[in-house]
Amino acid sequence: xxxxxxxxxxxxxxxxxxxxxxxxxxxxxxxxxxxxxxxxxxxxxxxxxxxxxxxxxxxxxxxxxxxxxxxxxxxxxxxxxxxxxxxxxxxxxxxxxxxxxxxxxxxxxxxxxxxxxxxxxxxxxxxxxxxxxxxxxxxxxxxxxxxxxxxxxxxxxxxxxxxxxxxxxxxxxxxxxxxxxxxxxxxxxxxxxxxxxxxxxxxxxxxxxxxxxxxxxxxxxxxxxxxxxxxxxxxxxxxxxxxxxxxxxxxxxxxxxxxxxxxxxxxxxxxxxxxxxxxxxxxxxxxxxxxxxxxxxxxxxxxxxxxxxxxxxxxxxxxxxxxxxxxxxxxxxxxxxxxxxxxxxxxxxxx
Ligand SMILES: Cc1cc2nc3c(=O)[nH]c(=O)nc-3n(C[C@H](O)[C@H](O)[C@H](O)COP(=O)(O)O)c2cc1C
Ligand code: SF4
Numbered sequence: 001x002x003x004x005x006x007x008x009x010x011x012x013x014x015x016x017x018x019x020x021x022x023x024x025x026x027x028x029x030x031x032x033x034x035x036x037x038x039x040x041x042x043x044x045x046x047x048x049x050x051x052x053x054x055x056x057x058x059x060x061x062x063x064x065x066x067x068x069x070x071x072x073x074x075x076x077x078x079x080x081x082x083x084x085x086x087x088x089x090x091x092x093x094x095x096x097x098x099x100x101x102x103x104x105x106x107x108x109x110x111x112x113x114x115x116x117x118x119x120x121x122x123x124x125x126x127x128x129x130x131x132x133x134x135x136x137x138x139x140x141x142x143x144x145x146x147x148x149x150x151x152x153x154x155x156x157x158x159x160x161x162x163x164x165x166x167x168x169x170x171x172x173x174x175x176x177x178x179x180x181x182x183x184x185x186x187x188x189x190x191x192x193x194x195x196x197x198x199x200x201x202x203x204x205x206x207x208x209x210x211x212x213x214x215x216x217x218x219x220x221x222x223x224x225x226x227x228x229x230x231x232x233x234x235x236x237x238x239x240x241x242x243x244x245x246x247x248x249x250x251x252x253x254x255x256x257x258x259x260x261x262x263x264x265x266x267x268x269x270x271x272x273x274x275x276x277x278x279x280x281x282x283x284x285x286x287x288x289x290x291x292x293x294x295x296x297x298x299x300x301x302x303x304x305x306x307x308x309x310x311x312x313x314x315x316x317x318x319x320x321x322x323x324x325x326x327x328x329x330x331x332x333x334x335x336x337x338x339x340x341x342x343x344x345x346x347x348x349x350x351x
Pocket of ligand 2: 330
C-alpha cells in the first residue's frame, strides 16, 4: 500500500494519505444548521484515518436544497456550526473541503430553476424546470460565491463545487438538458467559469477550489473537454464522477477493469495538469492501490465502504478487513442506514 499511504499536496494543503471520504448527505441537519449529530459524524469519520474528507453537499440557498435535512451555507449565522466541524476534523490530523451545492430542477423546490424548461422525473413525480433568466443566473452565481466566502471564513481547507450528478452546474454543462440559445447555452461552461472568477475575488489566491465533474456530460468527449477548460481556467482539482444520471452517453469497453467513473477519471488525468480524484466501487485497499498505480489518478474516494466501516483507512493501514458494500439496488443510507446489510455483516464479524 505504498502509494495509498503516501502524502500528497494540493497547493499548500498537505494531505497525509490518498484516501478521501467523498461527500455523502445522510440527512441530519436542522433548518440548514449543523446539529450535534452532524458534528459527531464528522468526528467519527476523521478518527477513521482518511487524509481528506469532503463534507456532504451543502446548499447555497433554501430553494436549491435536495432535502429538508441538508446542511446549508446561505447565511453568516451558519458559519459557527460549520467551524465546529472543521475544528473537530482538524483535531484528528485530517483535512476537510466542503461541497457547495444547488440542486436546480432535481431538488425539493416546488418551482425549481433550470437552465431550460427540462422535464425531470424524480422520486416525487415529474417537474418542469423554470428557465432561468439572466437575473436568476446572476443571483445564483452570487449565492455560490458568498457560500465559498463563508466556507473560507469557517476555516475549510478548500471547496468542491458540486458540478455533477444532475445538479445545477451539471444541468448547465449537459447539452441534453441545457438548450439555451444565449451565451450560457452556446458556452455551457460559462455559468461555472463566472462563479470561479467571482470566488477568486473574495478568497486568497492559495485557497483550494476544485470541482466534482461528470465524466460523461453527456459523453466522455464532453467530460474531457470541460476538464481541460477548467484546468486552463485555474481550478485546483477535479473529482470525477458521473454526470446527469438520466442524460449520460456512456460508451466504455465492457472489459475495463474498474467502474465507468474510474475510466473517466483515468482518461481525464491523461489530459490535465492538476490533481484528479477517482470514485465508484473502490471497495478494498488492494483495488485502491491498483487504481492509483494503473490509472495515475492522485486520490481515491471511498464512499459506501466508509459508511459501512468508518475506520476503513486505519484498518487498511493495519492490513485488517475493511468490510464490503454489497451494492444493493437501493442504498439504505438514503434514510434507513440501520439496515445496511454491509454494515450489519461488518459489525457482526468485528464485535
Ligand atoms: C448516502 C449517500 C449520499 C451521497 N451524497 C452525495 C453528495 O452529497 N454529493 C456527492 O457528490 N455525491 C454523493 N454521493 C455519492 C458518493 O460521494 C460516491 O460518489 C458514490 O457513493 C460512489 O462511490 P462508492 O462506490 O465508493 O460508494 C452519495 C452517496 C451515498 C451512498
Ligand atoms: S445499503 Fe447496500 S449499497 Fe448501501 S452501503 Fe450498505 S451494503 Fe452498500
